[in-house]
Amino acid sequence: MPKIVVLGAGINGISTALAIQESIPKCQVIKQRMNLSVCVSSYPDVQFQIFPVTVISDRFSPNTTSDVAAGLIEPYLCDDDVDRIIKWTRTTILRIQEYMAGGHPGAEEQSGYYLSSVKSIPKWLEVMKNVHILSEKEMKEVAKRPEHKFGFFYTTWYLEPTAYIKWETEQFLKNGGQFLQQKINKIDDVSKMGYDVIVNCTGLGSREMVGDKEVYPTRGQVLRVECPRVKHFLIDDEYYALLNENTITLGGTQDRNQWNTTINPILSQKIFEENCRNIPSLRSARILSAHVDLRPTRGTVRLEAEPNGKVIHNYGHGGSGITLHWGCAMECVNLVKKMMLEEKKNSKI
Numbered sequence: 304m305p306k307i308v309v310l311g312a313g314i315n316g317i318s319t320a321l322a323i324q325e326s327i328p329k330c331q332v333i334k335q336r337m338n339l340s341v342c343v344s345s346y347p348d349v350q351f352q353i354f355p356v357t358v359i360s361d362r363f364s365p366n367t368t369s370d371v372a373a374g375l376i377e378p379y380l381c382d383d384d385v386d387r388i389i390k391w392t393r394t395t396i397l398r399i400q401e402y403m404a405g406g407h408p409g410a411e412e413q414s415g416y417y418l419s420s421v422k423s424i425p426k427w428l429e430v431m432k433n434v435h436i437l438s439e440k441e442m443k444e445v446a447k448r449p450e451h452k453f454g455f456f457y458t459t460w461y462l463e464p465t466a467y468i469k470w471e472t473e474q475f476l477k478n479g480g481q482f483l484q485q486k487i488n489k490i491d492d493v494s495k496m497g498y499d500v501i502v503n504c505t506g507l508g509s510r511e512m513v514g515d516k517e518v519y520p521t522r523g524q525v526l527r528v529e530c531p532r533v534k535h536f537l538i539d540d541e542y543y544a545l546l547n548e549n550t551i552t553l554g555g556t557q558d559r560n561q562w563n564t565t566i567n568p569i570l571s572q573k574i575f576e577e578n579c580r581n582i583p584s585l586r587s588a589r590i591l592s593a594h595v596d597l598r599p600t601r602g603t604v605r606l607e608a609e610p611n612g613k614v615i616h617n618y619g620h621g622g623s624g625i626t627l628h629w630g631c632a633m634e635c636v637n638l639v640k641k642m643m644l645e646e647k648k649n650s651k652i
């Protein structure tokens with residue numbers, strides 16, 4: 304009976320733990336009514352759970368990096384292979400559409416503009432809806448700055464991390480999942496805890512916990528404001544105003560190798576002013592809060608099983624952790640299944 308543990312409770316940790324439960328039936332509690340024809344009676348609900356899944360983390364939502372994210376579905380600050388990114392993004396979009404179909408909170412389509420000083424059409428645009436490259440005439444109407452030379456309109460989604468992780472957590476617990484609050488100093492400490500499969504989703508924490516100096520912080524500061532008049536997002540080369548359920552997230556900064564998580568009020572003012580230049584209606588916005596966190600940035604997302612080991616890594620999503628989460632979680636499930644099969648074969652010997 305392999306014991307599975309997931310390290311980390313951000314969007315990648317919780318999603319991977321839930322994906323394992325949903326994809327490996329023995330990893331969730333199955334309630335079955337045992338109807339016996341002989342005495343035309345039925346046993347009380349019988350619960351089967353063979354492989355419990357545990358999540359160990361030092362912090363939980365709403366106190367993770369994931370909770371600070373604007374929730375925009377769009378790859379950013381992730382230099383991974385673009386086809387891998389697109390594959391993961393597509394899987395996430397399907398999951399969001401299922402989540403939306405369930406009427407759950409914090410997810411919706413959002414449409415808007417990407418305005419830039421350079422003419423370039425990102426490959427990830429192929430996963431978006433209603434894509435329209437702006438004509439010169441349309442650019443004249445939409446551009447807010449002389450450097451806005453090129454742009455396009457499209458529809459993507461937002462997925463509010465805190466609301467979504469809350470829902471995922473409820474499903475995870477319903478499936479018999481368990482939580483343990485603990486800081487892991489070295490991943491080897493977990494091996495000694497008797498787990499057979501360890502999935503590492505600790506984001507930037509992997510720098511110390513696994514000793515991976517390839518993962519580093521990119522500091523991001525944002526504002527949450529209320530401004531019902533604004534109906535479209537607007538992203539340009541430096542700033543962004545992104546829709547959420549009842550608020551707008553204004554960003555944004557991307558300072559590599561900056562560890563400081565103290566909010567800089569001067570920066571907040573600049574983020575507000577620059578976004579008002581792009582969307583004048585924001586002048587009437589009510590500023591609700593400011594946030595800072597550190598994007599777990601890495602050349603590529605580390606999503607792999609350690610050879611001949613029991614550890615699977617899923618971290619280093621940069622500015623795209625919400626965008627890639629379900630695609631990465633499902634790829635982790637395949638690695639877990641493979642590892643369990645290996646384990647079964649070896650134990651037979």
Ligand SMILES: Cc1cc2nc3c(=O)[nH]c(=O)nc-3n(C[C@H](O)[C@H](O)[C@H](O)COP(=O)(O)OP(=O)(O)OC[C@H]3O[C@@H](n4cnc5c(N)ncnc54)[C@H](O)[C@@H]3O)c2cc1C
Nearest residue numbers: 311312313315361362369374375487506508523624625626
């Ligand atoms: C300002 C800002 C805006 C963003 N906007 C977006 C966006 O719009 N769209 C998008 O796709 N992405 C966005 N991102 C990026 C996104 O937030 C991250 O990529 C994502 O949160 C990474 O998720 P994660 O679960 O891997 O890491 P985290 O959310 O950091 O979770 C890591 C977990 O591991 C735990 N942990 C770490 N080390 C240890 C340890 N040693 N022992 C025990 N537990 C440990 C932590 O407590 C935490 O629970 C944004 C990021 C920032 C900073």
Ligand SMILES: N[C@H](Cc1ccccc1)C(=O)O
Nearest residue numbers: 373375379523538554555622
């Ligand atoms: N991905 C988000 C928001 C963003 C979207 C588009 C461009 C830049 C940033 C971030 O990391 O801040």
